[in-house]
Amino acid sequence: MAQKSSPSKSKKKGLRGRLLLAGLLLTSLVILPTTVLFFIGMLPAIIGRFVDHSRLKQRTLTVAFMNFAAVFPFWYKMVTTDHNFEQTVNILTEPMNIVIMYGGALLGYMIDWGVSGIVSSMVVQKGQNRLRKIKELQSELVDRWGEEVSGEIPLDAQGFPLKQD
């Protein structure tokens, strides 16, 4: 039954995905000025998505958050004034605006580099401490239960070292 149900599930999933994609495409066409603004403005994040091969795409997210924060004021200005394609072109053709938008992405990259470096060195230090702690715990176990608790010497059925003749 399980084998039968799994292809139908994936079919459903595929169908839903296509419907969502179609909906999104339709929406992006309806709000084409916004779509273009975000596509051009968040180009570093989009490129980062394809460059980032990590499983969770954390770096892409980090860059994307900051990139979005940089694009957001221009989009807000557009939707609160004239939401048309001309306005979009005006925003995107202003170099300073592009610098601001891509600067946000750059800041995101910097946060990723800085914070992950600090945190990973902290994790390595914690790992070193854990290694020491493990040795201590093992030593305590050997003190109380003998060398045979390590499982590194041959034992009889009752768990006592076999006598070597």
Place this chain on the structure above:
Amino acid sequence: MSPDESDLENNRTDQPGQELVLSKAVVASPVHGLGAEVLLRGDIKIFPNSPLPHLDLGVSRAFVAESRMGAKAVAYICADHVVPRIDVAHKYANMAVHSLPKLIGSGVVDWPIDHREKYVFVYEQSFGSPLSHGSPLSHLRGSLSLGLKLDFVLNTIFHNTVEGLAMLHERGIAHGHVNLANIYDGGTPTLENSCLGDCLSLPSGFAQPVLYETVERALCDPLAKPNLDYADDLYALGMCLALAIAPHDFTEGMSSEEIIQYKIEQGSFHLVTSRDRLPGAIIEVLRGLLSDDVATRWTMSDLKEWQGGRRVSAKQGGRSIPKSTRPIEFRKKKFFRPDILALQLRKEPTAVLELIESGNLYLWLNRSLQNKDYEVRFEKAVDQAKKSMSGSNYAERMAAFVAMALAPQFPIFYRGFAFAPENFGNLLVDAMCAGKDVNALADVFQGGLVSFWAECRGLTGYPVSDEVSKFEACRMLLLQKSAGFGIERCVYFLAPYARCLSDKLKRYYIRSARDLIVALDHAAGEKSRPAWFVDRHIIAFLFVNDKSVIEPHSSDINATEKYRQISGIIKIFAKIQEREKIAALPHLAIWVAEHVNELINRYHDRERRKQIKSDIDRVKAKGNLIYFAGLFGNYQHTLDDQKGFSQAMAQHKALKDEYNYLHLQLSTNKEFGKANGQQVATIVSAVIASAVIMIYLFVNLSFS
């Protein structure tokens, strides 16, 4: 000559050259300067420096003693290699008749002469001097005729001995040592107080001279005679009567073998009447008492009737041994009777094979003896012996089987031994004590020797003891080699009243589990204590005498692991201490404590080990082995320890796995921690972005 001596002299028949044999040695009392004393049960004194050699019975030595009331007494010290009749001592102790010495105590004493414990029987001093000084131990000779007047003998010695025997037989005890050297004058030359001597310190009949024994008993090794019967006492009584009145020694110049052969060929009655003409008044009683067939021998009631004045004639009938018309020649001697030939066969077993293989013996049985029963038994014997043809003792075995077929009434003759199976255990005890090779004796259990003997006796109507079935059990015991089995177990199985013969406890006379544990406690306090607590003898002894104590732990004490051995030892000792209510065994506890490390180390938990060690160090001086057993016998503790160890092992393994993983990551993965860092960066980025948007919106909305 004193008046008393002249009185006795007057009762003798005229015999030139015949010496009066009443001892004068006892006139001088050895009580003066008795020296150090040994106490039996705290109140009966025995004086090791004051022997009474004239009262010795065989290997049992007599010493001056003193009862708890201060009266004179005699102590018989039992020899190590014999099994005294402890089993009947309690019955004997209740008797009060002047013709038997009163037993006032028995038990184990620490005997300073031999520096070891001995079993002792103490009698009230009413012995006097022995009537005859023929050495009871000598099996060549043991008699000297007294030549006393008939009436005197009948009214004194005979009357008193009959009275004593009647009392014994009523209580279910046969004496076994009725002979003139063990009948005493009671301290008066008139013999009116004559009494029987000791019968408890030796196995029945051990020191009985050949003359006083029936042929079947006389042929046996003194240690392994058949079970004693009342009829054997009456036979010996008849011989005593004959010797007391016979003017001359009718066995003079005869060896014990000649005496036996004479009895076989001519009969015992013929022997006593062979030299002198005895008074007609006692001919019938002698004929009745000295009948060689137990079925026709007088009983105590016959004797009492005769004493009461009734005419009792000797019984007729009985078994007759066939005699051949033509003799068979064996080793240049001619034999007409199969039983006498059987006696000769045992002396030269190697020549027996030739006799049988030539067919001469079969032809003799078939044509000259013409007795079908003998033929059948002979053929069976040869078949049986041939079953063990490959063995090194084939000739001896053949001789033994053929002798049984020819004379089923005789004991078993095998490899120099002559024994009745009932008391074969005594031979084993003797061999073990003397450190002799017991292989020859152990060989008896193989090849159906005893069962064939029983079969032959059954076929000819002779009584067969139930003991015979024990030999098959012994054969099975010998098949197992572990401690608690083997020849040691056979020793105690066949001689259940034997003391423990362990070399570790030579100094001690051990008859029970209690004796054993107390002896071990004493031994533990000595400098030269043994290395280990038990040996094969001690284990076998406990198996026979106290099976419930040792059987549940036999696998432990036989284990190769030391910890199991000491565990078994502790449990056994604790059980005995608890059951016997022995308050303390301090030396033994300390000794045990020295060996418990192996057992303590069977706990995985080092904390528990320390705890137990400190507990043992604290209590060992108190001598409580029950506490020891409690410490190590708690199953829940063992289970908890095992469970704890398993959990600790699992924990150790998990830690090890974690360490290996972490170590590998740290040493090889340069991106280690990067993912965590990126997660944090994402969060930081999200927070900052959110803050920027919120601030922007707030500013715009505030100013619009």
